[in-house]
Amino acid sequence: MRTPLIAGNWKMHKTLPEARALVQAIRDGLPAATGGANVDVLICPPAQLLFPMAKAVAGSPILLGAQNAHEEPQGAFTGEISVPMLVDTGCTHVVIGHSERRQLFGEGSERLAKKVRAVLSAGLTCVYCVGETLAERESGKTQDVLSKQCSEVLSRDMNADRLVIAYEPVWAIGTGKTATPQQAQEAHAFLRSRLSGIFGATVSERIRILYGGSVKPGNAAGLLALEDVDGALVGGACLEAGDFLAIISASRAPARANA
Numbered sequence: 001m002r003t004p005l006i007a008g009n010w011k012m013h014k015t016l017p018e019a020r021a022l023v024q025a026i027r028d029g030l031p032a033a034t035g036g037a038n039v040d041v042l043i044c045p046p047a048q049l050l051f052p053m054a055k056a057v058a059g060s061p062i063l064l065g066a067q068n069a070h071e072e073p074q075g076a077f078t079g080e081i082s083v084p085m086l087v088d089t090g091c092t093h094v095v096i097g098h099s100e101r102r103q104l105f106g107e108g109s110e111r112l113a114k115k116v117r118a119v120l121s122a123g124l125t126c127v128y129c130v131g132e133t134l135a136e137r138e139s140g141k142t143q144d145v146l147s148k149q150c151s152e153v154l155s156r157d158m159n160a161d162r163l164v165i166a167y168e169p170v171w172a173i174g175t176g177k178t179a180t181p182q183q184a185q186e187a188h189a190f191l192r193s194r195l196s197g198i199f200g201a202t203v204s205e206r207i208r209i210l211y212g213g214s215v216k217p218g219n220a221a222g223l224l225a226l227e228d229v230d231g232a233l234v235g236g237a238c239l240e241a242g243d244f245l246a247i248i249s250a251s252r253a254p255a256r257a258n259a
């Protein structure tokens with residue numbers, strides 16, 4: 001069985017004092033939220049908070065991740081941060097290919113393939129994001145888009161044991177619109193079939209596929225109970241400890257088993 005992963009993408013939010021308060025509140029509420037169930041919890045703060053947040057999560061089960069990384073290990077790339085630098089901070093996960101990186105910063109498949117490879121080669125876990133726009137969904141291209149986002153970036157020689165996929169329909173991110181359970185399950189099952197084509201059936205069964213896009217305490221249980229939904233990548237609702245903890249709570253194994 002795949003252990004659920006609940007990941008919080010803080011995006012460009014939180015100053016240091018705010019971040020410390022948020023992590024403390026998550027730490028305090030975590031035992032009650034998980035109820036001892038096996039749930040992985042990940043926070044992805046902005047890069048300048050990684051060092052202090054590594055300290056803030058020390059001694060707790062909370063995992064630490066970055067939101068982006070440059071594909072080269074070093075060089076004249078003003079403003080960028082490399083994977084070896086992220087390793088220094090103590091983070092273990094890196095989000096790659098978030099739709100905001102794709103849309104606002106022009107990151108395409110060729111670049112993202114290098115980034116995913118750089119993250120996995122360093123022994124970190126890569127949370128690789130895919131998802132279609134509204135226009136793509138409405139013109140029936142969802143599967144083509146997801147298929148391309150997988151085949152152009154992922155390849156068989158990558159260490160899939162450290163790969164997590166996040167399905168985030170672009171039209172659901174930050175909009176308050178969520179995929180229906182049926183839309184989510186369909187997309188996740190399709191993604192798993194694509195992963196099977198790349199990595200083989202056994203490996204694809206082990207890869208966690210997270211759902212992202214307006215996940216809130218009120219809709220999390222329904223999404224997380226779906227067969228191929230193995231967790232959530234949470235944006236807005238991860239900025240408030242109570243909401244994030246409620247989503248963690250919704251991922252607990254009993255809720256999945258009863259679904």
Ligand code: PGA
Binds near residue numbers: 236237
């Ligand atoms: P949202 O963001 O939960 O605010 O929609 C999700 C994401 O961008 O990862």
